[in-house]
Amino acid sequence: MSAILPSRIPAWAERRWLPRSLPRVEGTPLLLAVLTTVLAIAVAHQVWAATIPLVTLVPVCLLATTLCTLQQVRMVFGVVLACVAWSFIFSGGGMGGALPLMVSLALMYAVATSRSHHGAATFEGDRMLSDLRSRLRAMGDIPRLPSGWHAERSFATAHGDAFAGDFNITSSSRCGRQLEMVLADVSGKGQAAGTRALVLAGALGGVIGSATPHRVLPMANEFLERDMWDEGFATAVHVCLDLETGEASVASAGHPPAMRYDAGSGRWVPLEGNRGPALGLIPEAEYPQAHTVLNRGDALLVYTDGIIESRGRDLDDGIDWMLGAAQARLTRGYPGLAKALVDGGRAGADDDRAAVIIWRD
Template structure:
């Protein structure tokens, strides 16, 4: 007789309950909850259960509760599956009225179920146009909005340079036709302080306002953000103009200002495409001056040329970029809006630039129903 040694189970041979539960949870969340083969029967079963309970417990459960699976179906099912669910819900209500309660359904119940079904079907058709179900469309828009904001985040700058952005859309919407793109180029990755490179800023105002211009702004921000720092500085607006022309939009023009600042010397170049002038604060005199930079708007002329104006920012100086939503006033000339803007900006030197972008845009554009954006760039001494 040969003795057999007991077989020892290693940790890898033991039943893995936790991974199985994780797989089951993943299947329910990402496969079952997204499959009509699971969702439609489940919602039909809920309708049937409501009908049964309404038959025996009409105090706590009423046939009008079928609006709950109808609402869930509006978020989770396709249009044709919602029609099937609507038919089942109607049969549940009719059978309840025929079998037990001839006085039901009341006109209020019919109105409630009908209105709910109509709203759900209309919303579902809008989602069918987008090609998504549930709240994925809202999630996609949220992600796109975050990407738009990420394009406008200014990279980390040397201690003597500071920037602020204030952006408000028409009607308080989350999307606007104004956006900022930024890049720090020609910088040494090993020693940013000794070789600060250049800061490139692009402030763009897409035609239209609010949600109407927001979709175009989302597309252009990604395209222009890819061009910024990838093409030579004098060719940025030219490349952006060609890209916009290729889109063939009926309302496809845009204005833009492109500023390139040497972070070591403070010298800058400004290119403009039909954009309002930029304003520079001279710390010595305490006055703001406008720098006009002529140039055609983007998306109109196929062969457009953009020439720069040059200047220099010393310690204590500031630069202000803004869109026309801050200076356009109904029935008034643009010069009136410019004077008002510069008057409010005159307080920045006394109150400080920090938080100044929001203060200026709130004071100037209270009654303006347009997208507006303002960018402040200022330079301080390294010891400040």
């Protein structure tokens, strides 16, 4: 299991140094310009074969792969192949220069075919994925909380991948009295999990803050049922916190238990209560809520299984390790605790890790 975003988005991505729209010639003019260049290079090769080899066509083909549609790429590559055949058959040209060109064409055509599935040009596709990743992270930004309340979150992806299945969605009431949050973990790792995370995040974003708290997880489960999500499942924990009274309700969908730090006893204790099944597995599943109160000095910790899971060890052992690490870290206070747990997660780089902590002064 895994899922989330990199612990931070690179600064260059945040600055959006890529322009909103890349300047390019559209449609027929672009195609004619590329074909004219191809023919010019082919003619020049016939005259100065020793000076202008066939591999000179590679940059032009790369330009077509980047900016043209798949149909246009096929047309350009067809003309290039015709030029190669002409050089070989009628001009007695050797295959020494043609072989590197053929290999390059095969690789570029594979890229063009893959790109055609999402219908975006190469740079536009990269920018689109970066934008979606940034938007998903922004959906989990924790708003400024009232005096006396604090929250931190931290994420890390498996093997430093750009995409993951762990994410959080946050909503607060306009009056600032209530904070609502879902931390989810989509099965799998990498881009496949990241794609499903985007789908689930969109559904949760439309539910959290608008539906009553006890309906958030059931509605997410219904969405995955309607979506016929056969690729996997997702676990999630939903927290609804009253920032005036400290009363909190927590519901779990197959997720590791939330932990509450009791400042009075100086101990971390799990929130007891039945957990519902993971999202997308059982139609009309129920997700009972556990209730607690965060008094001054208390904290609530939610996390994904990448922090407590490791090969050859059960989850209870992982939870004991996490609570021991959290208890030792509390000598320096709550700030930085979420990042410390993520950085030291039992799964290490083999899985995504995420943690969110909310505490009260």
